[in-house]
Amino acid sequence: MRHAAGFIDSVPHFTLQISSEGPTLNASVGVSQPRAAALKTAGQPVPKLMFVRALVDTGASCTCIDPSILTELNLTPTGVVSLNTPSTGTTPQQAHQFDVSLFIPAPSGLPLFIHTMPVVASELLAAQGFHALLGRDVLSQCLFAYNGEFGVFTLAF
Amino acid sequence: MALEKELAVYHKKLPELKESEGKFVLIHEEDLVDIFTSYEDAIKAGYSQFGLEPFLVKQIHALEQAQFISRFVDPCATRRAS
Numbered sequence: 601m602r603h604a605a606g607f608i609d610s611v612p613h614f615t616l617q618i619s620s621e622g623p624t625l626n627a628s629v630g631v632s633q634p635r636a637a638a639l640k641t642a643g644q645p646v647p648k649l650m651f652v653r654a655l656v657d658t659g660a661s662c663t664c665i666d667p668s669i670l671t672e673l674n675l676t677p678t679g680v681v682s683l684n685t686p687s688t689g690t691t692p693q694q695a696h697q698f699d700v701s702l703f704i705p706a707p708s709g710l711p712l713f714i715h716t717m718p719v720v721a722s723e724l725l726a727a728q729g730f731h732a733l734l735g736r737d738v739l740s741q742c743l744f745a746y747n748g749e750f751g752v753f754t755l756a757f
Numbered sequence: 758m759a760l761e762k763e764l765a766v767y768h769k770k771l772p773e774l775k776e777s778e779g780k781f782v783l784i785h786e787e788d789l790v791d792i793f794t795s796y797e798d799a800i801k802a803g804y805s806q807f808g809l810e811p812f813l814v815k816q817i818h819a820l821e822q823a824q825f826i827s828r829f830v831d832p833c834a835t836r837r838a839s
Binding site for chain 2: 632634635637638639641642644657659660661662664676677678679680681682683684685686687688692693694695696699715716717718720721722723733735
């Protein structure tokens with residue numbers, strides 16, 4: 601624990617209150633850097649970053665984004681993955697994957713910026729109070745501490 | 758479904774791809790273009806070679822590996838996986 605605390609002090613991090621939805625944070629999603637370059641080459645405008653409310657979800661192996669965000673970014677799928685959720689039962693469902701960039705600001709130090717990463721489009725996120733689930737693919741680059749006793753969580757990267 | 762043609766090529770070529778387990782294949786229409794070590798490199802090559810035309814980037818797994826979401830969400834999906 602001492603080691604973890606020392607690590608957090610030395611890297612960009614933030615600590616936020618755990619909301620009624622859980623550990624949520626503000627982030628921005630945009631087109632991936634390679635797609636931005638392709639859009640510029642084609643003489644098309646690059647969509648602006650979209651603000652999203654995201655839930656840190658250790659129960660999600662991949663990051664999911666509400667389709668309304670992906671539509672605003674005018675994205676087309678570049679992948680297909682098999683996905684299991686409580687609603688799919690025992691048979692995985694095929695879902696489209698999209699390449700995006702992700703930006704999470706940090707009050708101390710550099711932000712977390714992933715210029716190209718895959719996400720899956722999932723409905724119903726906005727209705728639950730957020731637009732994105734930050735899955736373990738993003739958490740694999742972070743240290744995530746959930747302090748239930750004090751009602752806060754810390755994300756360091 | 759978008760990328761259906763490319764996905765069919767992936768499944769057809771999968772026996773040849775097994776040596777590249779875990780790497781990322783780039784497929785455009787009926788052509789298997791190349792194999793990359795990282796997702797980023799495959800996506801970059803896809804946009805660089807095909808611009809905004811559809812292409813598929815898929816991680817190679819001899820046995821399809823499903824992603825898991827424990828929360829109740831509705832994947833924007835097309836059909837049940839085989």
